[in-house]
Each structure stands twice: as structure tokens, then as C-alpha cells.
Amino acid sequence: MSTGWDEIEWARFEGAYGPATETPVILRDIASADPQVAADGRFEFWSSLQHQGSVYPATVVAAPFLVELAARPETHGRADLLTTLGQLCDPARSPDEVRPEVRAAVSAVSERLLPCLGDPDPAVREGAAFALAHSGPQHAAALRARHAVESVPAVRASLLLAMTRYEEAPSPGPLTEPFPVPAAGAYVLARAGLPLSPAAAAAYERGEVWRGPWSDEVRGCPADVTRLLDNEGTGALVDMLAESLFKAARVGAAEGLRHRFELLRSAPVELMSRLAPLLEDPDPEVRAAAVGAARAAGRPVAALAGRLTEIALDGDETALEILVRLGSPGWKQPALAIWAEGRDPSAATLFASHPPAFDAEVLSVVRTRLAAGDRATDLVQLLRRWGPAAGDAVPDIVAAYPRARGVAADALVAIGSAALPAVPALRELAADGDIRAGHAVWRLTGDAEALVGAVLAHDARCEHVCPWDLRYVSAAGTAVAALVPHLRARLTGSSAGSDFVGAATAGSAVDDSASSLTDEDRIAIAEVLWRATGDPEEALPTVTAVLDGKFDNYAARLAAAIPDPRLIPGLQRLFTGDGRSSPGWGRLDAARALWQLGTPADDLAPALLAMVQDSGRHDAVDLIVELGAVSAVPTLQDLAERDERVIRHGFMDYVWQDDALRDHLREAVTRLTS
Template sequence: MRSPAELDRVQWHALTHAYGPAEDVPELISALYQDDEEAVDEAIYELYGNIHHQGSVYPASAPAVPFLAHAVRHARFKRAELLMLLAILADHDPEAVDPPHWQDTSVGAVCTALCQELPELLCCLDDTERGVRRAALRVVAAVAELLPEDRRAEVVARLDEIYANDPVPAVRADAVVVLARFGRGTAAADSPLPEVRLAAALLAVARSGPPYPADLVDVIAEDGAEPDPGDDEFPWSGATTQEDRLRHVLTEDPDAGLRVAARWIRRGDIGSRGSWLAEAIAESWRDREPAVLDLLLEALPHQTSSRTRAARLRTVGHWIERLPELGLAPGHGLRDTLHRYATDADEVTAGPALLALVNSRDPRALELVLRRPGPRLLEAAARHCPEGTDRLIPEIRRALAAGATGNDAIALVRALEPLGAGARVALPELVECLRTRRAAVVAARWLGAGGVATQETVDLVADATRSSDPALRAAAAVAHHRLTGDVGLCLRTFEEVLSGSGQTHWYLGALEPLGSAAAPLLPLVEPRLEARHEWTRLAAAEALYWITQSPDRVVPVLAELVGPTPVGLRALGALAATGRVPEGLRPTLRAYAFSPRRLIHDGPVSGQGHPDDELRTLARTLLGVGAGAE
């Protein structure tokens, strides 16, 4: 250990942390000894930002370790937090410990320094404060495999004592986890303490791998229904809490995970942990939506606040939209529950419930939407309530005319797309959107696609081609061509846009309606097939196919980009449009088509549909394409 009196013996100015020279570290370490708890808390916060920053450590981190260890023993406040800082500084991948390179890394130096200080910190395992004891166990765990043999026996003996006698069950459970890091088994599975049994079961299922033994799953279901109240304060390596570990392990075996989620929900869904587990399974595994929706329906009455109910309802709204694609329809019980919440006076709950009801295609939803026609609700109703076209269009027009801006205006314009020719009556509002630059890009696209050419609209889109926004210029140029049949202005606009710098793939994607009329732009399109940016290569390949209708140069570019990523998914869609499938791509397509896991992940409020569903559908479509192509 090193006291603050020795801080000036370290050449801090020659060391670096996340923000450059580490000259501020001595002042921050000295502040740890103040009698002002807020000042100590601020100093720890600053240390987390510089000697440890977003999972990284630096040359100044290891020299700070002996001073932090001294502060743990002698500072008045925040000793548990200081121990956790030491544990997190030493966090590392055990497989990376490979001399001689390990010692040359900043994290290797931190671990070496912490191993040297550990004997002076072991007394914290007997501290009167449970938080200090729990944090000290994380410090021991952080360097467990690095301790020399002569120290391991002492440490394990101390851990055995804690496991056997600590008065706090959560501390005993922590000791079980740390003993496992030393390869030491326990009889924890037979403990009378639920916390200890849960820790043992979690370690056992992680070792066994899926499918998990039923008896261990039962232990987790029974003993894990209530969260550890100190879990967030004491993460393990990788900054993961026990809650994180439980969710990760149980998500690896979806059948076991759903059984556990069901038990936790029936126990009251404490802390929404059963709901969160079910949601994680739906996001990780395909075709689990019906079972997850049943669980979320069961969980709704247990949500203790409007905010948590709204979170569950948003998830229901996301997954319920998927059921028709699985050949299923939402049950009457679920739709009746959504209807009840949608008519609730609590707006926090009613909004997500009504959106979910619309996504369920419930015929009662339209009347409720028309009573409170928000932009997102109108957009969803336009997709799922085609019988309401004549009633939805006036509401969309009214909202646009009232001056909607930003994402609201974009949603309203998009709401017109599924409504067909009848939506052309919205022309005056779309003209005004373009004139006032509200959702101007989507308004220009709609005006062009709508095919209603008036002198006003033609002049307006022509003016928009001179905008400072390249995306609007491109959309307006295409709209002008579609309204007038004149390709000259469109070509001139794209020549300027594509000759500039920036994200040109955004503008290449607008060329599809031009088809072969865009042939003069080929000298600007073809070189981008070899661009470094994958989105640019993709957009260039798409544009080349739209212009030439020849797949020869396009298919190799698209096939190379295919993957379970946003750009890879769009490449797959473009490949499907060409009608060619390289034989070498078929094993990959089979994996995409038949994987039980989701290969592209998506949050439950990200928008329409799920990208992984599109990936599977496209892969199956392409596997059905004839094998007559390379």
C-alpha cells in the first residue's frame, strides 16, 4: 500500500489515462480521504472516467492501485465503492493471461499490482459492513487465477469461513461463486439458504450447458423469483450482475427459460424479472412469440406502475403484429385485455395498449384511434385497418394541416402509403409539407408516386431540387421526373449530388424509379461498386441493376455483402430481385432459413416487423430460386 504522502513520488505527468496526461490523479486520490462524502463520491466518479473508461485501463491505472488499496483501509467514506473500482480495474479475460505479452498490457499491470496488495485487503472480508464484504469478494474473484500458490491456500480458507459462517445469505452466495473461481466445490446445492442454492444452481447449469437438468431449473425457478436488492451495486467480471448472468444463461435454453419465466410471473413478477426473461427469449429465438405473449398477458396485472405496464404493452404490441405471419391470430383474451387497457384513463398505459390493439387487427381498434388520432396510431391503423380508409384519410389530412413536424409528420405521410389511390386527396397537405420543409423528403416521394401533376407541384419539386439537403434534392428530382416525364433536371441533379462528398448511398437508393433513363449516370455509379464503405457498394449494385437489368456484375457484389446484419439483409433482398443465387451461398442461406435462433436482433420498439423474420423469408425465397446461376 502507498499513502497519499507518497503521491509525489510517482511521475504522473509522464503517465496517461483516458484523457491524456494523468496529472489530475494525485488530487483525486487525495480527495478520497475528505470528510465530505459528496466530494469523495465525485472523486470516485472522476477516477472511473479517467483511469478506467468504458471498459479500458491505461498506463496510469496500475500505479493508482496501491493508493486505492490504502484508501480502502483508511478513508472514511465509500470503501465498498473503492473496492469495486479495484475489482473493475482488474477485470480481464482469463484466456488472455499469456506471458510475456500479458505483463506488457495495462490490465496485466493492474492485476499484478492488485495481487501484491491483496493480502492487505483480505481483512475487508470480515468487515462489519456487508457491502464492503461483498465488494471485497469481487476483488478476490478478479485475480483468483493469478494468485501464486502460496497465497491461494490462505484465500481459499478465508472464503470457506465466509461460506460457512457469514450472517448474510447474499454474502455466502457470493463466496460460492468466488470459490468456484478457485476450482473449489461446495455443498451449496443442499444449503437451507435460497440465495446459496441459487448461486450453486446457476454455476451448475453454466457448466452443464443446455438443455439444462430439470432439477437445476426447478431450483432457479423456486429460489430466483426475488431479485438480490444489492445486485446492481456489485457486478462480477465483465460488469455483469447476477441478474444479467441469470438472464443470459436461461436465454441459452429457451424451454428452460420460459418455464422459469412462467414460475417467476406466477410468483408476482417481482421486479418484472419474469417478463424481462420472456422478452429476452422472444428476441433471441424464433417462433416463441405465442408463448411469450401468453406470459406477458399473465404478467400485466403484476406490474406495479403505469411505466412498467406500458413497457410490457409496448413489447406485446411489437410481437403481436408477428402472429399472422406465423399463421396464428391473437386470442380473444389477449385482445380483450388490450382493449381494456386501451380505454383506461391512464394515458401512459392507454397509448401502448391501443397501438398493440391496432397491431392485433382487432376491429374495435379503429374507433379508439379515431377518438385520439396520434401520428403513430394513424400510421399503424392505415396498415391494419383497411376498412377505415375513408375515415382515416381526413384525420391524417387534419394532422398534417395542423403543422405536424419531425417524426410525427413523417409518420403521417407514410400513413398515406397503404391507403391507395384514395389518399391522393391529401395532395394540398403534402404540397404544404414540401413547401414548409416538414417531412419534405417523404412528401416529395409521395407527390411523385401519386402521379397528380399540377403546375404548383411541378414547380415546387423543381424548386426542392435546389435545396441544400442532398436527400431532398434527390427525392425531388425523381418526383419531378415522375410527374413530367422529363429526365433532364433529374440527371443534372444526380450528377451534382453523386459528384459531391458524403454518404452517396443515401441518394443512389432513390434511382430505382428512373430505371434505364438513369443510364447517363453509370460513370458515377460503376466505380462505387468497389467503394470501401459497404453501404455504398450495396447501393451502387442496386442502382446498376435498376439501370441495366443485368445481374452479371451485380450478383458477386451482393453475394459478398450478404450477412445477418442490416446491410447484409438489404443485400439479400437485392439479390432476390435479380433472380440469381450463387451456389456457394446456398449453405449460408440454409443456415439463415432454418436457424432456431434469431440471427439479427431488434428492439421491441424499433418499428414495423422484425429484420430476422425478413432474413428468414428472403433466405427461403432464394433457396427456392432455380440453381441455374453461379
């Protein structure tokens, strides 16, 4: 079979990057006697046929060859290959349609791996148990037989997990063996829904970590089982660990709570009393782990705001971040203490999304820090959110403008009339091509001349446009009508009045500045032209052309603003994906435009609900309400009231995002049913 891979027409089978013609080279490299070449081959297999955990039609064909290579004693990296084979069969890795076919292909030849259970290398034996378990239940007897004679703890743990994988009432046996056997046994109990004994909890006392093929499921820490136990079982385990004399056990208790909080909305409410003692632990490492759990608790951690304030006053900036997220007044004194040390708190990054209430003392400090600190953008965001109350800081914002260019103009606009003294400085910036400064002048004075001049000055020295800046221009509407000839020329390379459409659509020659534009650039310019003239025909040819192109998400937002029946085919392709690409962020705007053009709301609701469920998109919830899609109410209610979090991935604040989404979902249900 070792030469069989050269007889397959690999171009017929798709891999991660298209036809998998590179597969025979990869397999030949894996079989190489040179260890470095073999290692490179394993890497290329993961890249091409198991990319980020996904599998492909070519993986189905290649898997039996990988089994043979793993079974050969002379193959380098056999333990890695066996782990890979187990992962290829594991549906938890990714929900690929061909995953069952891959597993069937491995399972059909998996008996060739049985000799690996007796290999002299313990890592090979450990990997063999993993691969055989994932190939199916047919090798349970062989796994149990090997377990009876195996002596290496890591291999015994792997065999224990493997031979009990398909048992309805598994018995992990005594939990007094060396690590990681007790951790594997605790996992077996939790997987079966059985309570953990003190002996099982003792597996986590010393903080040992198991780095083996099962590490996605079992690493030897309490989080392995807290995601399987119910809240009551988690609480019982945490109680046992919190009383341990071993610091690692108490750290594990906090980390187990954190993982539980991240999974279920009920966990912080029901288990908060278990977190409180860990925040009082005399060991700073345990307290730090408990603060990490508090951050993952979301809004229910408000019950512990007093203790978090004390911890923040001791210098813990994670505790300070929690207080800022909660909107707790306890944030102020710890932040002032950090500013007094001549630095800015890390919590400043939250000021844009979680602005504390206005405080005159804090304003004074922020003004000072704007001149000396390195977080000018974050501090200006706070002033923006405070609006007119921050009027005294206008000179400081102007002085910090070069270090907060992306937000300073918006902050001045938000402050309003108190920012009028900044207008001369803004005019100078606009004359140098700063479009946001020109927009601020227009907003503060009603004079659009500086905004027009900013666009012309910018374009005179820069070939590329900034679509986000052009949104500031489009906001001025007809006040920037003087830009129409210039922007027509930028869009098409022709300034010949209405003939510009022909230049864009008939393949006429365009100048270099027009040909360098991206689709997003073209849509941004088209929107300015429409709003400046009030004529949708200024934008429709561009919207149509971009919708018909590959990167059509950019066009959907503008199509929703100027719905036209001629756009329906392109919008439908974007909404459904049409086999060209998966529907992207423009799908929501396409749904809005299609609804405005007569598509029934109930026809659009399932896709919008999928956006909420898969990505936690608040804007999809808003559109469902805007459409009046009453048929979506049962699903919205389920997403709002279910215990499992909707948002389960992302940066450190996704639990807080899920809390906010839950409120939004409940509000949407109320509005749709009232």
C-alpha cells in the same frame, strides 16, 4: 508505487481520446483526500480509460496503479474502484484486443486486494470478491475461506458467485438464506446448466433487486437465468412463478419470457402457451408485463391476437401496437375508441412501416383527426401508403401540409391523379422555396418549372442546401437542366461553364456559399448536375475529391451510380477502411461500385455478410443477391436458420426486425440457388 505514475511517458499510450497524457492527473485525483476530487477522478478514469466499457493500451499501464489505490484503506470510493477493476478484466464488457493484457496486469498484482475481503465496509468486501473473481481463478481458496465466515447477505452472494465462477460442478449450497443469496444460487445453477428447484424459484417471489457489482449478470430477477436456461428450463421456471401468490413473481415470469423471446427465435414458438395464462392474470401489472412479453415475441404472437384485441379494447395501447404490427383486423376497434376520445393512438407511429389495410371508416376518422390531432405526419403517412384509395383526403392533406411538411407532398404524389386539385396549392408552396412541393407538381403534371423555381427560391434565401431535398431534384433528370448554371455556381463559386472543375480542384477562390457546403451537400449537387446533363464528368471531380477526403461515405452512392475506373482507389479505401476510419454506411455502395468495375463478387461477399451479421442490414442481403455471390449461401442459410437472433439490439421492435430479416435471408438463399 504511488509516485510511479509520474515517471511514465503517458504520451506513448493511447486512451479513449488519443495519447493518455491526462492519466497521472486522473490517478492523483483518485488518491485525493477530498472526496469530491476523488469522485471526479473516478469519473475521468471511466471516461478516458474505460470509455463505454472499452479498454486501451493506457488502461493496461494504469490498471496496477488502480489496484494499489483500491487496496489503500484511506482511498475514497474503494467499492467503486474494485467494481471497475472487475469490469476491466471482463471480456463480456467489450471484445477489445488489449482486454487480455488488462486482465493480466490486474491479475499480476491482484493479491494486494486480498485484505479487502476482510474490510470493515461490506461494500468493499462485496467489490473485492467481484474484482478477485474476474482477475482469474487463483484466489478461489481465499474466496471460499471468507465465505465461511461472512455474515452480510449481499457479500455472501458476491462471494458465492466469485468462488464458483471457475468450478465445473458448482454447488450453491442452501437457498434459504436472505436475499440476494438465493438469487446468486439460482444463477450458479443456471450457469452450470442445472435445473432450478422451487427453492431457487422462490428467490424471485418478492421482486427484490440486487444493486451491486454483479448487476450486469445478477440483479435478482428471473431474466438473470432465463438467458442461461434452455426453453424447457425456462418454461419450468415460468410455471412455478405463474402459480405464485406473489404478484412480483408473476410479473417476473412475464419478464423472464420477454428476455427469452428477445434472445432466441424458437422461444416464442415453444413458450407461447406459458404466456397465455399471464395475459389472463387478474392483476393489471402482471397483464401489462405479459403484454410487454407479447411485443417481444414477434410474429408468433399472432396465436394470441384474440386476447390482445380484448386487452387493447380495455385501453392498452401496447396491445394495439402489436395488432398493428401483425396486420390484424383487431386493431380497428381499439383505435377507433381512442380517436373517439379526441386523441391519436401511439400506434400511429407504425403506420408508415405497418400500414393497416384500407378502411373507409378509418379514412373518415383520419380526415377529421388531421385537422385537430397532433400526429399529422403519422396520419399522412398512412394516407400515403393507401395511395389512390385515399383520394378523398386530398383537401385535408393540403390543409395539414404545414404540420406534415416532410411527407405531405409524397402522399399527394402517391395518391396520383386524384391529387391534381392540390396542384395550385403546391405551386404556391414551390414558389416559396418548397422543393418537395415542386417535385410533386412535376410528378403530377410533368411540368418541372415549379421544381426549378423552388430550388432557386430556396437558394435565394438560404445559404445551406438540404441533400435529401436535392434527391427530389435529381429524380427529374434533364427536366431540370435549367438549373445547371446555378448549381455549378453553388458547387464551386464559379459559373464559367466547364471551367467549374478547375475552380474546385486547383484551389481557386470560391465564394462563401460554395465554401459553406458540406461534402454531403456537394455530392447531392453533383448528382443533380449529372442527371440534368447526362454527363458523368459533371459529377466525377466532386466524387473523386470527396472519396479522397475524410467523410467519404456520402460519395459512395453516387460512385455506384456512375462507376468509373478513376474512382477505384478511393472506393477501395472506403471499402477496407484503409486505417483512416472504420468503414461506414458507404461501404455497401462502394462494394456495388467495385463490383461494377470488375471486382469479383466472392471478394466482396465476406464484408457484405459481416454487415448482415453485425447490423442486420437488408440492403446488404439485396446486394449479395444482385452480385450473384453464391459463395455466400452457406452463411446466409446459417443466419436464417440459427436459433440465436441476428438482430439483438435496438429499439423495442428489433425482434420484429429479426423476423423480417429471417424471411429476407430465406428468400435470398432461394434466389441464389434457383
